[in-house]
Amino acid sequence: MDESQENGAEAKTGERESVLTVRGLTVGFGGPTVLEDLDLDVYRGEVLGFVGGSGTGKSVLMRTVLRLTQRQAGKITILGKDFDQLTYEERLAVDMRIGVLFQQGALFSGLTVLENVQVPMREYLDLPKPLMDDLARLKIELVGLRPEAADRFPSELSGGMIKRAALARALALDPDLVFLDEPTSGLDPIGAAEFDELIARLRDTLGLTVYMVTHDLDSLSAVCDRIAVLGRKKVLVEGTLDKMLSFDDPWVKSYFRGKRSRAVFNEAGDGQKQ
């Protein structure tokens, strides 16, 4: 049991502990709102797949939850802390418990993989260099990169290696919650499947909670415990794949029961998540 659980700080919903709770969220940029009165829960230890049509506001939601975009209304509680009540020190403490992998990997091109992984350590911790080197090498190993990748620059890496290196950086501070923005985009099917396996392993071994924006139907079927669908400025539905498959909404139906989806989900067969 970690410190916040002991304090009873994180919201419990039934049996499940919500590490991210969004209520009544409205976000806009001066024109029509992008998100309106949106509710969402992410539970500890799950991989939540977040889907929605292009331009529906998936990135806006993620950026708002990361406090990179301002909101007009709504309450956000993350890791038991109400956004509006955070002191400066609490904000830092929350930020240290969150990892982010942006869509393009967003590694610093002038830094090696090892140095990239150390960026959050330098930002938040004051550690001696040998210790930081050891920690960074452990993270690099954790994401399945070979040790020699540590000294390579991003331009010397394949797409799959860049994603893994970016994930190693997101995991640098042992976060509780990781945000992944389309982590398998640009990977070939084998690389994408391997990345999905890695995410599942991190969830199972570290108890990591993962919020994953994705268009990848294979990922939704293979690794996501629950799915949330964004549409008409709200989360239209959240739940298991089975729930998506039976949900009565035109977009949800065409997404989950279209030709391509049927091929993926029928193959998943009885292996679908509960």
Ligand SMILES: Nc1ncnc2c1ncn2[C@@H]1O[C@H](COP(=O)(O)OP(=O)(O)OP(=O)(O)O)[C@@H](O)[C@H]1O
């Ligand atoms: N800083 C901003 N200023 C004005 N409008 C913005 C801003 N950021 C996003 N938007 C608008 O918000 C809407 C949602 O954008 P967003 O990037 O979140 O979509 P998305 O669901 O992530 O799309 P995609 O799947 O194509 O990446 C778009 O209409 C976009 O133009």
